[in-house]
Amino acid sequence: MHGNRDRPSLTGHFVQFAGRRLGRALARLLAKLLVWSAPVWVPVVLALVAVTLIFSAMPQSGALGGAQPGDADPAIRQAAESAVAEVNAAETWLNSPDGSREHLGQLADAYGRDAQLVLKWSDIYTPLLARALATGEDTDLFSRPEAYGQRLQELARRFGPRFEYYPSTVVITDAEGNSEEYAVYLLRRSDTLAGTYEYQYERVTDQYPDGSSRTYDRPAGQRLVSQSYERLDAWIGENIDPKDADMTRRMILEASRAFDTRKEWVDWMLSRYSSAFWASGAMVPSELVPLFQEAEEKYGIPWWFLAAVAFTESSFNPLAENPSTGCYGLMQVAPANWQEYAPQLGFDVQADRDNPRAQILLGAFLLKSYFGSVDWNADDWRDQTLRGLTFYGGFRTNGEIDAAAMERCRNEYAGKIWELADAFRGTGTGGTWPVPGHTQITSYFGWRVHPITGERKFHEGIDIAAPEGAPVAAVAGGMATVNPDAGGYGMLVTITDGVHEYRYAHLSGFTVQSGQVVKAGEQIGLVGSTGASTGPHLHFEVRVNGQPVDPLPLLRPGGEHE
Template identity: 45%
Template sequence: MKNQIKSAAKNAAKTIGKAAGRKLLLLLAPYLPVIIMLLIAAALVTTLIAATYAAMTPQRALTGVEPSPEDAAIQQKYENLCSKYNVEDTWLVNRETVEIGQNGKYESSPQDPYYPGQGVGNLHQMVDRYGNDQKLKLKWGMVHATSLYWAYVKNKPGIPDTIREKVAKDIHPYFYYKKSLVEVCGKDGCEMYEVYLLIEAYTIFGHYQYHYEWVTETHGEGENTYTITYERLKDIKTLSEWKRLEQYLKEFYDLKPDDDMALNRIMVVEAGNGFNERKEWLDWLLAQYSPSEYASEAMIPPDLLPYFKEAEQRYGIPWWFLAAVAFKESSFNPQAENPKTHCYGLMQVSPENWQYYAPLLGFDVNLDKNNPRAQIMVGACMLKGLGLKDIDWDGPDWKERTLGVLAFYGGFRGDDALKRCRKEYAEPIWELAERFKSPAAWPVPGHTAISSYFGWRKDPITGELRHHDGIDITAPEGTPVVSISGGVVEHAGWQDPNDHSRGYGMYIKIMDGSHTYVYAHLSSIDVSVGWSVQPGQQVGGVGITGRSTGAHLHFGVLDLERNTWIDPLMVARP
């Protein structure tokens, strides 16, 4: 493999592919094992990414910093392949809907997985209510990185379309779903709607199994009290991680048994992530606005919020404080990893602490590595053990009383540790915690009737079966519409200024650190692009503009991490 890398670097990026440098590092390996691995990985990733801009000159595509028509055409090929193969194996495992209260029904186990079998029917759609399939779907950058390195290893001048297709097909995901129900009961009776839940995923990232539990939540007050019963995500088990991708790269690149498979996988994955990276919005938001201008409870991913609240009950640390620590540490990413310390997950727990605390709390070190509930419980347990106990969280000095613990948890050491921690770590957490206390509002106060739920339905105009990406809340035209969250207004106006009957008609998009919120078919707009808004602030009025059959608000929630629509009722409650 060393010779192949040297050849790739020589042909693709001569200025950085110095074989002598790598040999020197290998000689030093017995003495500096950690440093050598970091440097090799960095060199390999740099070589591959740099080569992307130098090696493909015969095609003149994806070769320069400036976009070109060729770039767009090649990328579109990859995206078309991903769209095709992401839904190649999306299997439904049950014909009959799960009955309310049947915990574990149709779910798999490590001893009895669904893969490589098939279900009762292929949906040819990614339909998970929580959007976990979207998080694991194949992206164009990964297909390109895998294909690109093949061209280097094989000393090819370009990537033929047959290789692109082969790679996309070979590494495409397998998803398994069960059909479930959500029941909403209020003063006017009960309504049910079907949803699909991901129960197993076999992907290049890993082999995962998802388990759920039935819960009934009560919301509202007085005559507006209602209950919602549904299957809540309980845990995620990791059966294997990266095994499939490493085996594929070994066979596809004809690697030798003694080649470092993990190193080759890191190289391809990091390059693929570089092509797919879409964090510009969050970086811009954090740089331009303070948490007081965009954060609220609605920003906390709905699948994580119950775990933070469970941890509060168990360890006495407020859920809003734990959520603030998680956002500061990982931006709510359960697979976030610090490349230097290898701290991992939502709470950025070190490998040593994970090895100790996970089994202590009843979790499996390997199976629960990517289980967000386990990560939150371990982090909360550690914070309590470090001293977050017997604190009056409603008192005036709770912030100062948490400073020392945050300094230690955040890795601040030395004589000025508290000073540095206060500015860099504690104050952002405190501000986020205060904002997370702000509850999510209901977008049309006083009007809770939902005429169309999230999910598959017959289109009210064409009668065709289509996926409804939000909920429709009926109310008279002109009824005030409020923001359910804090955030920044990204769009305020017509979808098509030349044709007011198209699509959303007059609509607003508001974004925070986790979601985009869409308020559509409005009759009026009370905010402008760039404004920061708060939960409960009026942003417009209910209308009938755009593609609509009557006065209502279409309300949608887009998960920015997964880039997919999720059920708004997981975020907003009447």
């Protein structure tokens, strides 16, 4: 720690933010680590706790939460962002059935899972900062962004991902039996900082109430075929401490995740607006919906309740990990429960650790064992689940579940789950159709010849034909931002719900304002032809972590709630 005394802005962050929630959580973990660890490792633990507290205060832009960054901090972050941007799409390959390979140069998974696995600027910043704080070496780099930038680039190249895709055909059939196709790319294999994964699919057909259908490749699972974070562990062994790489990795990862803008946004929304108003089933990632439904069939717990638990526990992040308990994944299953029950349910403890299907089914299995029989159609289904949620959420009074523990659970945990469950149940799976009464899609997601430039270009959404001035409805609730001149988008409304970002482009008018919280189905604008457009239509996009994904799996034809 002595080598950091010349870094006043970061040490200042440590003092200023030591009382933050994350700091308190890590303080509990620190107490355990100091008991478990040999004395020689204590400085590393202290250094990494400092990293997390420091990093949680670093601003995204300006002084988030009141932090005052050092002069070099913005330049260091910019250098880290540039370094990961150079590598994240550098190794993206399309493997065709005929054996040919094409370099794509961009993320392309139609479900956006590659965007969840790319390097973030914090993934390379935090390890280097941890090394400097733990060893006292290279601390002068913090005041020399140009030198630090070289180290960041080296680490980005070492940790950079590689994605392999295959082409998949989606078939849309209308009620009269007329079909049209479009191609998407799906992940087959990914080699990332988190590990190397292989992905499985099943060919399915979804039938819609209006008689139309969609046939496509649906994710059926993924398997980890390497050790988790083996590249990070190797780097830790070379640069920090080879004896306790696992604990060091957990601390570095928590520090890296401390500045999670999506989670901070969700927490902010939940603290100010009832999720019963703005939350909707469109928030649930489309590839997870059939997994929640499978768990409902097996264990009798409704998909909308399981989805609410998953969002509350992990914000639908299958890599989420609680640093103080080790609980992991979408459902935040405790390590001991995973070790004991995963094999009983037919899953491999190591290979299926990051498998969303395994995480959801095991979480549902545990909830069923805690709930017993629940009448989900009864008025008191919430009270029937309270004791089980108290157990699942870890609420105790002197190690026991009593009335006080259940009341804390009701106020701090169960109430949030119930509110979200009601919202998901009320809106159903998927999102409201964005142009009610107008369902003709003139251009699908994926590669196409651009209608204006004539060049082959990736179309990042879908185009829906509609007359000038037709009402545009919010697919999902959330907070709106309007931009009257968004370049090629023209007049643009963007809505964010903490899971997806929805873009409505080429509008002719707005019926919402920036900062307004809207609910699913609410009118937000009017169809137009502003920006780069050849005629009136709605261009609609969905993004996950900034990456465009195929919007169709998220939508319900027809435009009305179920």
